[in-house]
Amino acid sequence: MKKYYSFFRLRFQSGLQYRMASLTALTTQFMWGLMECLAFKALWESDITAFPMEYSALVSYIWLRQAFFTLFNTLSTDNDIFNMIVDGGISYELCRPISLYSMWFSRNIGGRLAQATLRSIPVLCVSFLMPSPFQLRLPINLNAFLLFIITMVLGLGVTVAFCMLVYILCFFTISPQGLRMVMTGAVELLSGDLIPLPFIPEPFRSVIELLPFASMINVPFRIYSGDLAGSEMIHAIILQAFWLVVLILIGSLICKNAEKKVVVQGG
Amino acid sequence: MITMENVCKSYKVAKRNAGLKEACKSLFHRETEKIQALSNISFTIQDGEMVGYIGPNGAGKSSTIKILSGILTPDSGTCMINGRIPWKNRIQHVKEIGVVFGQRSQLWWDIPVIDSFELLKDIYSIPTPNYNRKLEELTELLQLQEILKTPTRQLSLGQRMRCEIAASLLHEPKLLFLDEPTIGLDAVSKLAVRDFIKKMNAEHGTTVILTTHDMQDIEALANRVILIGRGKVLLDGTLDDMRRTAQSGENTNASLDQLVADLYQNMNIL
Amino acid sequence: MKLYCKYISAILKSTMEYKLSFFLMVIGRFLISFSEFIALSFLFSGFTQIKGYTYSDILLCFSVMQMSFAIAECIGRGFKVFSSMVKRGEFDRILLRPRSTILQLLGMRFDLGRIGPLATAIITLIIGVRKSQILWNTGRIITLFFMISGGTLLFLSLFMFGATFCFFSIEETELTNVLTYGAKEHGKYPIDVYGKGIMRFCTYIIPYTLIQYYPLLYLLGKTDNWLYALYPFSVVFFLLLCYGFWRLGLRNYKSCGA
Numbered sequence: 090m091k092k093y094y095s096f097f098r099l100r101f102q103s104g105l106q107y108r109m110a111s112l113t114a115l116t117t118q119f120m121w122g123l124m125e126c127l128a129f130k131a132l133w134e135s136d137i138t139a140f141p142m143e144y145s146a147l148v149s150y151i152w153l154r155q156a157f158f159t160l161f162n163t164l165s166t167d168n169d170i171f172n173m174i175v176d177g178g179i180s181y182e183l184c185r186p187i188s189l190y191s192m193w194f195s196r197n198i199g200g201r202l203a204q205a206t207l208r209s210i211p212v213l214c215v216s217f218l219m220p221s222p223f224q225l226r227l228p229i230n231l232n233a234f235l236l237f238i239i240t241m242v243l244g245l246g247v248t249v250a251f252c253m254l255v256y257i258l259c260f261f262t263i264s265p266q267g268l269r270m271v272m273t274g275a276v277e278l279l280s281g282d283l284i285p286l287p288f289i290p291e292p293f294r295s296v297i298e299l300l301p302f303a304s305m306i307n308v309p310f311r312i313y314s315g316d317l318a319g320s321e322m323i324h325a326i327i328l329q330a331f332w333l334v335v336l337i338l339i340g341s342l343i344c345k346n347a348e349k350k351v352v353v354q355g356g
Numbered sequence: 357m358i359t360m361e362n363v364c365k366s367y368k369v370a371k372r373n374a375g376l377k378e379a380c381k382s383l384f385h386r387e388t389e390k391i392q393a394l395s396n397i398s399f400t401i402q403d404g405e406m407v408g409y410i411g412p413n414g415a416g417k418s419s420t421i422k423i424l425s426g427i428l429t430p431d432s433g434t435c436m437i438n439g440r441i442p443w444k445n446r447i448q449h450v451k452e453i454g455v456v457f458g459q460r461s462q463l464w465w466d467i468p469v470i471d472s473f474e475l476l477k478d479i480y481s482i483p484t485p486n487y488n489r490k491l492e493e494l495t496e497l498l499q500l501q502e503i504l505k506t507p508t509r510q511l512s513l514g515q516r517m518r519c520e521i522a523a524s525l526l527h528e529p530k531l532l533f534l535d536e537p538t539i540g541l542d543a544v545s546k547l548a549v550r551d552f553i554k555k556m557n558a559e560h561g562t563t564v565i566l567t568t569h570d571m572q573d574i575e576a577l578a579n580r581v582i583l584i585g586r587g588k589v590l591l592d593g594t595l596d597d598m599r600r601t602a603q604s605g606e607n608t609n610a611s612l613d614q615l616v617a618d619l620y621q622n623m624n625i626l
Numbered sequence: 627m628k629l630y631c632k633y634i635s636a637i638l639k640s641t642m643e644y645k646l647s648f649f650l651m652v653i654g655r656f657l658i659s660f661s662e663f664i665a666l667s668f669l670f671s672g673f674t675q676i677k678g679y680t681y682s683d684i685l686l687c688f689s690v691m692q693m694s695f696a697i698a699e700c701i702g703r704g705f706k707v708f709s710s711m712v713k714r715g716e717f718d719r720i721l722l723r724p725r726s727t728i729l730q731l732l733g734m735r736f737d738l739g740r741i742g743p744l745a746t747a748i749i750t751l752i753i754g755v756r757k758s759q760i761l762w763n764t765g766r767i768i769t770l771f772f773m774i775s776g777g778t779l780l781f782l783s784l785f786m787f788g789a790t791f792c793f794f795s796i797e798e799t800e801l802t803n804v805l806t807y808g809a810k811e812h813g814k815y816p817i818d819v820y821g822k823g824i825m826r827f828c829t830y831i832i833p834y835t836l837i838q839y840y841p842l843l844y845l846l847g848k849t850d851n852w853l854y855a856l857y858p859f860s861v862v863f864f865l866l867l868c869y870g871f872w873r874l875g876l877r878n879y880k881s882c883g884a
Contacts, residue, residue: 117804124812127820131677132669139672267647270654278661290671427721429877451724460715466640475636478629479723479730507643 115211122155122216126223141287145226146314150285152216152225153310157241159204161248161306163276190253190344197249229315236322240309243329247304250336251276257340260347281307287316298325301332358401358424358531358563363433365394365419393419394430394587403530404561406553408578410568412620416587417567421533424565425455437531451480454524458536461516462523463508469519470504473526480527487526494522497552514545521549525556532556534566538573550576571612583619590623629725633733641738648739655742659692663750666814677819683846684814685754687838690770691813693747694777694837695806696740702782703737708789711735717879727876728786760847769845769855776837776858781806783861783868784832790868793875809834816842836860 126148133140133147142150154161216225228234255272259265277283279302286307289297297303308325311317317325368388394416401407411417422428423435426442426449435442442449456462463472477487495501498518503511511519517537524532534553538546554577556562566577574581574595581598583591591598602619641648666688670681679687699706708731711717720730760766788802809832812820817828817839828834836857844854 113801113804116801117808120804121808121811124808124820124824127824128676128812128815131815131819132673135676135678136673141672267650267654270651271657274654274657274659274661277658278665283662283665284669288672289668293668422718425722427718428879446721447724450722453722455722457715457718460719462719464636464640466643467636471636471639475632478632479725481724 115208118155118158118208118212119215122151122212123223125151130222142285142316143314144222146311146316147285148223149225149314150310150316152212153313154282154306156209156212156216157205157306159208160201160241160245161280162201163248163252163273163280188341189348190341193256194249194253197252198245201245201249226314228313233312233315233318236326237309237313240312240326240329243326243333244305244309246333247301247329247336248306250333250340251301251305253340254336254343257343257347276302276305279303280305281310285311287311299328301336304329304332357403358399358435358437360400360420360424360435361398361433363394363397363420363423363430363435364392365416365423365428365430366390366392392587394423397433397584397587397589399582399589399592401563401565403563404557405580406557406564406566406578408566408568408574408581409584410571410574410581410616411584411590413569415585417584418535420584421455421535421565421567425453425533426450451527452529453531453533454527454529455533456517456520456524456535456537458517458534458539461508461520463516463519465509466507468505468507469500469511472508472519473504473523476523476526482527486528490526490528494525497555498522498548514541514548517541517545517549518552521552528560529562531563532565534564534568536568536570537566538568538570546570546573553577571616575612585620585623630729630733633730634736637736637738651739652742655739656745657742659696659743659746660749662811662814663688663746676815679816679819679846680758682754682757682759683816683842685750686758686770686845687816687842688814689747689751689754690773690777690842691810691838692743692750693774695781695810696743696747697774697778698781698785700737700740700744701732701778702785703735704731704733705782705785705789707735709792712792721879728872758846760845765852765855766845769841772855772858773837773841773845776841776861779861779865780833780837781809783865786872787868790872790875793878805832813838833861833864 129147129151130144133144213225216223219225228237255269259268279297279300281303286294286297286303298307304325308317308322308329312322368390397416397420409417409420419428423430424437424442426446429443437449438452440449463469464475473491476482477484482490495504498521500518500522503515503519506515508516508519521534521537532553537553538549541549550573553564553566557564564577566573568574579594581591581593581595582589583598591601598619599615602615602622666684667681670684674680676684704711708717711720711731716734717731720727720734723730755762784802784806788806791801809828813834817825817835825835825839828839829836840854840857843849844852
């Protein structure tokens, strides 16, 4: 446990070192959210009946997404693992007496948590203080809040498990960067990062909601504001757990294969 | 002719103590420290001279070279090279100089060397006949025939260094700065590079300023040595002058490296 | 100009050394920007208009911003990687050559991968034009051209502005990112959608409305004031301002490393 703490601390400090970068990153995060709130407000005013969510629920969704951006960011935060694969530093990793999959998994989560603490709190504070209707509301009730936390953890797990899958696939391709970009494009759209999933028309929506991408940010952020509730919510949580297990299983299986392959090739 | 008079240059460096608390503090306030890289540097170098510019790491060698080549503007002092102030008439000035940084490449990584040369021809607007003549000369002297069509990334370090030197001389500069040109080279390549530099100096009267940590380079090439430490010129003379200064008498047979190490220690400039 | 072409042909040659990964990269970039187009289309399957702008109006606006941004990134890559060039001493090398620094900087890093987003922009432009009810006359076509070239210049100026911070040893990419990526992302809607405050900011601080909102009004036939079509020209002043800042920075340049 201690080694995770010291790793966390290190990331936290190196994050602080770029003070200007982190301050402006926060401004970026915040302005981005505000612009989106404004655009959706114009849409809402243009046609209230066609708006598939409560406006306040949408605002909460956007602010949460901005605040926890680094936590759920699919493939652009973990450059070190990526570079390791590209430049062959991976052979060092294979010498260590731990399973590659679980080591990377925990490391990935650690890195995300460290960055997210630094970035989420200020954005959350500011968005709580925003004037109505752009204010981030408190969760509708305690129940929703607890479920929000639980589904956040599940969602983070699914996100990381998916990223792991992409990393491992990089062993098998000649252009990890290309693979990464193709994946980024798909995930941004299908996870509800570009537009919340309720805005996607049928029949696409029903299909997309079954995919693992919908188990990332879509579930917790909508539970928070009560947009996702009742049996639909229970359904979504079960699906999250399902994908988490499946992705981890597939990932560690392919990882074993990849390790063998790397060892055989001699790095 | 190069004259430098009382040139000073300082940098600001941000500093921060270790620890989480300090890291948070530095969010709001950052202490900076002023570092005097050069203080009152003065010297004169005549056309056609070969000068070795030496000193320990961090003494200010690179800063001097950068000022001479017009990359850096000093805080105070004057510097004239062939009647021009390097950082004021940058474009005119750099047409007449060639610079080789031993640790960096100026060739395009992924394309054949000859393509890099062609690009340099256009950058320096070298007339075609001059370019062809010079290229032929350099190819022969540095034995580049075999490697000109190879992409830079596939060259060995020695091959690359020969190409780097050729690239810096295509536009026939009157003044050549060599920043650690033999770093990491094997014995054969080292000798080849030294030979070539000597020839260039003898045949074209090119002024050469050489910074290096390899004292054999200095011995082979430079008839004059400028030693700097902590931003000050400490010695300006021949290699023999340097020997005399360093020797406290006991071991006259000390190697050149030992000599320089003693000198640095005696002068307390490390 | 001849030299610039030479630079580009050198970059082409280097790129072709890694053909496959280059093409995968282009496809990846294309998909990222294309998914934005899909998201926009999904959104407008539920809504008929936003503040009076229809789906086709938004597509036009989206494609203009995408295209300007893609071209600017393609040309201005050198500014964007400037801090790493300074760190690796590549900028020293540029200063050692008897040519304009900016020409060399832009020539050395020409980013061909941007044809991915450019393709998206062209596709959306075609769809937008075909769906819209606009009567295309010479004036309107020229307006479209002005918008795209004005936008490109504006983005380039901002990239240059961001790069200038490196001269003052400030690691500063995020501030310009919010201004450039933000404009690319959110510029898909005409700026008046965001309300008065943003309108003012995007007119008097960073002149986005001059390349987007005002000429768009003319393009869509929402106004007859043809002067609006000429607004993109004013970006030149902004460019000059940023260039002045760059010159100021250049004078302050401290080379780094040994």
